């Protein structure tokens with residue numbers, strides 16, 4: 421078992437960074453490995469621990485739950501090309517002049533994730549990274565595997581966005597990164613129209629699957645992605661160690 425340090429407080433054990441033999445001893449072995457690793461991590465100030473596990477590896481999910489981890493992020497896939505053949509006229513590719521509005525929408529998505537029950541703090545500088553990512557996507561070859569879509573109301577207002585690129589781990593899949601619909605336009609089919617367009621685009625490029633990652637506690641996206649055929653493939657499980665200074669300490 422090993423961990424990659426993401427920041428000074430947070431450490432992540434990726435899928436390829438942990439393995440144990442199957443069988444009755446598996447939990448005890450995992451427990452011993454995590455005991456030793458977490459000792460090092462906490463000593464160096466990393467008190468947020470994350471581990472990636474496959475959903476089908478029920479023993480690992482159960483074992484890490486017994487060690488105090490809970491499901492934080494979900495990664496799921498559905499077959500590419502399962503969108504509706506008739507595309508919604510509100511959906512189009514993004515253009516450079518859309519970027520300020522896309523950053524506003526990204527900010528709304530981030531602020532939504534700060535609310536309960538997600539309570540997610542945005543990483544510092546994330547909006548600048550979003551803006552740079554939008555510029556990169558728009559500069560890329562339009563026939564290539566990077567897509568940035570917007571949904572525009574008849575009045576001209578951009579109300580939704582969805583971005584997709586090749587999955588980092590699975591050569592046969594694209595993964596949706598940023599996705600969001602402004603609050604007033606939710607539950608009118610905008611998100612589904614964007615997803616259908618991404619799904620058909622990815623099939624057109626020869627990808628077999630289309631994926632998305634979401635925060636498990638997000639009541640909107642968990643229902644949305646699962647309801648649109650995304651089957652959970654892996655979880656990022658997380659644990660926060662309480663290192664408050666003891667009273668009188």
Ligand SMILES: CC(C)(COP(=O)(O)OP(=O)(O)OC[C@H]1O[C@@H](n2cnc3c(N)ncnc32)[C@H](O)[C@@H]1OP(=O)(O)O)[C@@H](O)C(=O)NCCC(=O)NCCS
Pocket residue numbers: 529532599600601602605606607608609610611612613633634635638640641643644647
């Ligand atoms: C998740 C999100 C992108 C979905 O977008 P959306 O535009 O609301 O999605 P849709 O309108 O296509 O579908 C949402 C629901 O509205 C329903 N709906 C769609 N059109 C409708 C209509 N005309 N009348 C009534 N309901 C409708 C859908 O059936 C769906 O319901 P279901 O989940 O019970 O199946 C959006 O809720 C959002 O931006 N959430 C906040 C940010 C976020 O969570 N982003 C995702 C990060 S991974």
